[in-house]
Amino acid sequence: MEFWSVSMELATLTGNIQNIKKNKDLQVSHLLFADDMLVFCRANKRSFQGINYLLESLANNTGLNINRKKSKVFFSRGCSNKTKLCSIVEMSRGSLPVKYLGLPLSINYPKAKNFFPLIDKIRYTIEGWITHSLSFAGRLELIKSVLFSTTAYWYSVYKFPQSTIQSLEAIFANFLWKGKFHAINWKEVCRPKFEGGFGLRKLEDLCRAVALKMIWRMLNNSTLWTKWMTARYIKGQSLWDAPVNILDSGTWKHLTSLKSTALSCIRKAIGNGETTTLWFDPWIQEGRIIDILHNFDPHLSGTENWSVSHIIHNSQWQFSLSGLIPLKQSILNIQISGHEDYWFWLHNPKGKFSFASAWNHVRTVYPKFDLFNVVWFPCFAPKMACCLLKSLLNRLATRDRLFRFGIILTEDCVLCSGRKESIDHLFFQCPFSAYIWKLCKLKLHTDDMTIHDLKTEAIETQNKFKVKDKTYILARLVLSTAVWHIWQERNRRIFHEQRMHKVMVFRRLYEDINVLIRTCHWKSGNSVFRRLYEDINVLIRTCHWKSGNIEFPADSLPPHATSGCSRESFASVVDRQVIGPTPQFDKSRSEEFYRLIRDGGRRLLHQLITDATFTEDSISTQALEKPGYLFGDHVEDPAKLILDDEHWLNNDEGLLLYIPSIPRQHSLTHLEM
Numbered sequence: 001m002e003f004w005s006v007s008m009e010l011a012t013l014t015g016n017i018q019n020i021k022k023n024k025d026l027q028v029s030h031l032l033f034a035d036d037m038l039v040f041c042r043a044n045k046r047s048f049q050g051i052n053y054l055l056e057s058l059a060n061n062t063g064l065n066i067n068r069k070k071s072k073v074f075f076s077r078g079c080s081n082k083t084k085l086c087s088i089v090e091m092s093r094g095s096l097p098v099k100y101l102g103l104p105l106s107i108n109y110p111k112a113k114n115f116f117p118l119i120d121k122i123r124y125t126i127e128g129w130i131t132h133s134l135s136f137a138g139r140l141e142l143i144k145s146v147l148f149s150t151t152a153y154w155y156s157v158y159k160f161p162q163s164t165i166q167s168l169e170a171i172f173a174n175f176l177w178k179g180k181f182h183a184i185n186w187k188e189v190c191r192p193k194f195e196g197g198f199g200l201r202k203l204e205d206l207c208r209a210v211a212l213k214m215i216w217r218m219l220n221n222s223t224l225w226t227k228w229m230t231a232r233y234i235k236g237q238s239l240w241d242a243p244v245n246i247l248d249s250g251t252w253k254h255l256t257s258l259k260s261t262a263l264s265c266i267r268k269a270i271g272n273g274e275t276t277t278l279w280f281d282p283w284i285q286e287g288r289i290i291d292i293l294h295n296f297d298p299h300l301s302g303t304e305n306w307s308v309s310h311i312i313h314n315s316q317w318q319f320s321l322s323g324l325i326p327l328k329q330s331i332l333n334i335q336i337s338g339h340e341d342y343w344f345w346l347h348n349p350k351g352k353f354s355f356a357s358a359w360n361h362v363r364t365v366y367p368k369f370d371l372f373n374v375v376w377f378p379c380f381a382p383k384m385a386c387c388l389l390k391s392l393l394n395r396l397a398t399r400d401r402l403f404r405f406g407i408i409l410t411e412d413c414v415l416c417s418g419r420k421e422s423i424d425h426l427f428f429q430c431p432f433s434a435y436i437w438k439l440c441k442l443k444l445h446t447d448d449m450t451i452h453d454l455k456t457e458a459i460e461t462q463n464k465f466k467v468k469d470k471t472y473i474l475a476r477l478v479l480s481t482a483v484w485h486i487w488q489e490r491n492r493r494i495f496h497e498q499r500m501h502k503v504m505v506f507r508r509l510y511e512d513i514n515v516l517i518r519t520c521h522w523k524s525g526n527s528v529f530r531r532l533y534e535d536i537n538v539l540i541r542t543c544h545w546k547s548g549n550i551e552f553p554a555d556s557l558p559p560h561a562t563s564g565c566s567r568e569s570f571a572s573v574v575d576r577q578v579i580g581p582t583p584q585f586d587k588s589r590s591e592e593f594y595r596l597i598r599d600g601g602r603r604l605l606h607q608l609i610t611d612a613t614f615t616e617d618s619i620s621t622q623a624l625e626k627p628g629y630l631f632g633d634h635v636e637d638p639a640k641l642i643l644d645d646e647h648w649l650n651n652d653e654g655l656l657l658y659i660p661s662i663p664r665q666h667s668l669t670h671l672e673m
Contacts, residue, residue, distance in 0.1 A: 001032050003061060004037070008029045008030050009029065011029075011054060016046070016047075017047045018041060018042040018044065018046065019042070020040045028224070029041070036100075036101065044085075045085070048088040049088060068090050068091050071089075071091045072092060072094030072098070073085070074093075074094050074098070103153075109249065109250030112161040112163045115154070115161070115164040118150075119167055119168065121150065122168065123171060125150070135386075136386050137382035139175060139178075140176060140198055140200070141382065143175065143176060144199070151203065152206070155203065155206055155210055158250075158251075160203060160207055165204055169203060173186045193375075194368060194372040194376075195366040195369055195372075197366075198389070201359060201363070202363070206359065208261070208362040209358040209362055210355075211254055212258060212265065214255055215239070215259075216262075216353045219239065220343055238281065240263065240281070240282075240288065241280055261361070263282055263287055264361075265347055266343060267282050267285075267343070267344045268281050268283040269337075269341060269344045270283055271337045272336075272340065273307055274308075274309045275307070276308045277307055277308075278303065278307060278311065279298045279303070279306070283334075283341075285330055293323060303321065311331075315336050316336070317331055345357070347360070347361055371392055371455075373462065373465055374388075374461050374465070374479065375388050375392070377476050380477075380480060380516075381480065381481070381512070384481055384483070384512075385480055387483055391423055392455065392458060399411040399420065400420050400421055400422045413430055416431050423453075424454060426490060427454050427483055427486055428451050428457070429452055432489075432502055433482075435502050436505060437451065440478050440482055457479060461479050473517070477516055481509050481513050485505050485508060486505070489505050
């Protein structure tokens with residue numbers, strides 16, 4: 001389209017096509033975007049004939065023909081001979097508003113009704129997601145990455161009316177909470193994570209941050225848009241003093257309403273002072289001199305057009321004006337570099353504008369959330385972190401809260417059918433949860449403290465982080481993972497009428513922790529975290545899983561759990577009992593050897609822990625009764641086997657199964673014959 005641009009420029013210079021503006025600074029003949037083109041001209045016969053000639057010349061020289069049936073001609077108010085002019089270019093007449101590049105294009109600034117297509121698009125997008133089973137964290141991420149990106153294209157051009165903001169945020173909130181009871185207000189959801197929110201941003205704050213970005217562009221860039229705005233509204237004045245009229249563009253009105261906010265973020269760095277006005281630009285730390293010295297009128301002294309270079313002599317400050325004496329110290333603190341002046345963004349150490357710093361400046365600041373680093377950390381799982389945060393804020397839909405709101409008729413805990421279900425009872429005081437926390441404490445090798453509430457446990461975990469304890473990363477993982485799995489088991493029993501034994505819940509908890517710690521990506525070069533990561537891996541591999549008086553029923557195990565075990569024998573050793581292959585297998589044949597270990601001992605213990613079914617009693621103890629099940633055919637098994645805190649089967653890295661060291665005097669005392 002270079003041919004068209006050059007031809008249009010020559011046609012406007014020769015007068016064959018007359019521009020819509022007489023001001024040379026406001027002459028825009030055409031705009032190009034991909035395969036779309038906007039052409040601007042006066043509504044007269046000469047200009048339309050000139051455009052028709054250029055279109056034919058474009059087709060003859062480049063082979064590019066426009067589709068005149070799809071093209072439209074738009075007239076402003078007061079134009080005459082519209083039908084005759086349209087016939088010259090062989091195009092139909094269009095009417096505003098119209099949609100161009102996905103945005104409404106009209107004579108007036110868009111109103112709330114012009115944003116209905118955006119609202120409908122958001123609704124249609126959400127309707128396609130409702131059929132999927134999404135977690136709270138999944139819906140939160142979709143709002144942040146998809147829905148906010150869709151609206152960003154609109155609010156980067158137009159300021160949203162307040163009614164549009166309310167409609168969009170209501171749709172976002174209903175989708176986040178599935179249209180049900182909103183446990184947390186949307187304003188609290190839109191707080192930063194370190195202030196107790198979920199990291200979303202309010203649309204009103206985003207619109208204001210975009211306005212600051214536009215002001216920054218007008219001061220620094222020389223694009224077509226900035227040149228137009230400068231010539232149309234500033235007209236050689238200072239941006240900070242440019243007036244606003246009732247007939248001005250809605251964009252300009254929006255920018256002028258945020259001038260005071262921009263003045264607190266932007267300063268002019270002095271190089272030689274030639275491009276900085278002495279009175280009207282913010283070049284000292286306090287701001288603009290005209291706003292500080294209220295009693296001084298530069299028009300009376302004839303210095304209203306002075307630049308800062310008038311008070312600089314030989315790279316030194318010269319106070320020739322007595323009115324500047326009160327600000328002498330502030331001016332002397334400014335270093336004169338001798339280079340060109342430039343604008344400086346105060347909220348960035350490098351002086352460059354950033355959207356995040358602009359948003360952080362215009363938003364409402366809330367008190368810091370003390371337990372921020374307990375919820376959000378490098379290897380957190382989003383769904384677990386969201387659940388933990390709602391728990392710490394006491395916003396989970398526990399039965400005591402639902403009963404208080406009149407939604408349900410009972411507030412008994414579903415895990416123990418005892419006391420009422422509150423946050424502290426559900427996660428710590430309930431026998432079901434207390435058992436899981438006991439196993440977590442034993443696994444971490446920490447002090448077996450009795451914790452009665454969630455906040456105290458979070459503070460204890462945070463104290464580990466402050467002293468950089470070896471297990472502080474694992475401690476935070478255990479806290480968020482345990483809260484998540486206990487909450488999931490509670491919901492499973494209420495909504496799906498399914499029950500999972502506490503050992504199974506703990507086993508899933510352990511597997512999730514293992515996956516999270518192994519998939520976490522630490523920053524490159526961070527040797528401290530790397531050593532902690534290696535220590536945690538060693539801890540996971542070497543620590544013994546312990547149990548408190550659990551008995552497993554042999555008849556409830558699936559057939560594949562016992563395959564390959566009937567011919568195994570134990571060799572007594574002082575510190576452990578090692579399972580070795582029976583003589584009928586050739587040791588040189590590694591395939592049979594590993595099959596024996598895999599299908600025999602290793603698979604036996606794995607299925608013993610994970611696939612066994614349990615009765616629905618509170619003690620959860622059952623007898624293991626099967627002759628020759630554990631010790632092979634040569635030794636008869638006891639009628640009952642109890643695995644307690646001192647006796648727990650484990651596996652090592654040598655593909656062998658062993659029983660941790662047991663004192664000889666206690667080796668058979670727990671085996672009841």
